[in-house]
Amino acid sequence: MTGTELDGAGLDGAGLDGTELDGNALAGPLREVFAVELTAARGTCAGCGRSGPLAEARVYARAPGLVARCPGCAAVLLRLVAGPDRTWLDLRGLAVIEVPTGQ
């Protein structure tokens, strides 16, 4: 998959191929790891301190994994690599994750 395969509109589904997506694209890969939806959870960037829903992170997908960046300062929030039988998740760029629990 290369960027040359896409036209400017990038409407080939939300492509895991380098186009700029947002944190909604993390929903599936994160649900393979966690039993709860995390894209609505609020993350705090360890770089600049900005917080917001993970769904609003800027996500880039280049093999072998996904990178989510802070929409404010572009620092890496998380990296995810999904292998055949395991997923690696580097969350160093997220200082805090706030997850709603219960009602």
Next chain:
Amino acid sequence: MAGTAVLGRLTWRVADVVSAVAETASARTLVLDVPGWAGHQPGQHVDLRLTAADGYSTQRSFSIANAAAGSRVELTVQRVAGGEVSTYLVDEVRAGDQIELRGPVGGYFVWRPEWTDPVLLLAGGSGIVPLMAIARARAAAPAPAPARLVYSVRRAEDVIYAAELRRRAAEDGLAVTYAYTRAAPPGWTGRPGRVDAALLAEAGWPPAAGPLCYVCGPTAFVEAMADLLVAAGHAPTRVRTERFG
């Protein structure tokens, strides 16, 4: 919008392609049957995984187009020139095929029919798909929230669900406004060109109405629209975005 149930982890499962329905010259709806599907919320999506004979596999996310209906999952796919996945899904997939699918996923870009705040649906191109799921679920709600759709396309022939949107405008009280960015249809007297602040002021909700805004489409469109909405006074937390890349 708090409180997600603990569901256990999610992984890939197999969906059966039941039928395929042409929507426009470049878009098609795939009707899938997913055994054991427990339903989905409007706005959620699925990931599809396609594997070639040589083992090469690729994944894409697609918004679910239908309101939850048993084990039926509908995906509307827009063919993108040179896009290997979209071309395959629009031109090659047949009834009887099977596709690997993971979902439903998405806890942010979702709407619930029991919510009563006014809704603004702002679609760019194939960004209409999850917003149509919202419109369809809304139509079945006992006390549907007031809803307005602003749908930006290049040309009239790019409009997906055109006939259904006419029907919903007439029967469901869904206000529908189009923006044609390249070529308007003959005889059209609306505003020309892209969605701008003036069009949103006219066709959307004022911030004082406290709407929930859902913006979906290409990244540049979503960012421009979100900026316009916030500049108009909508709270950022009331603007939900989904970028298709």
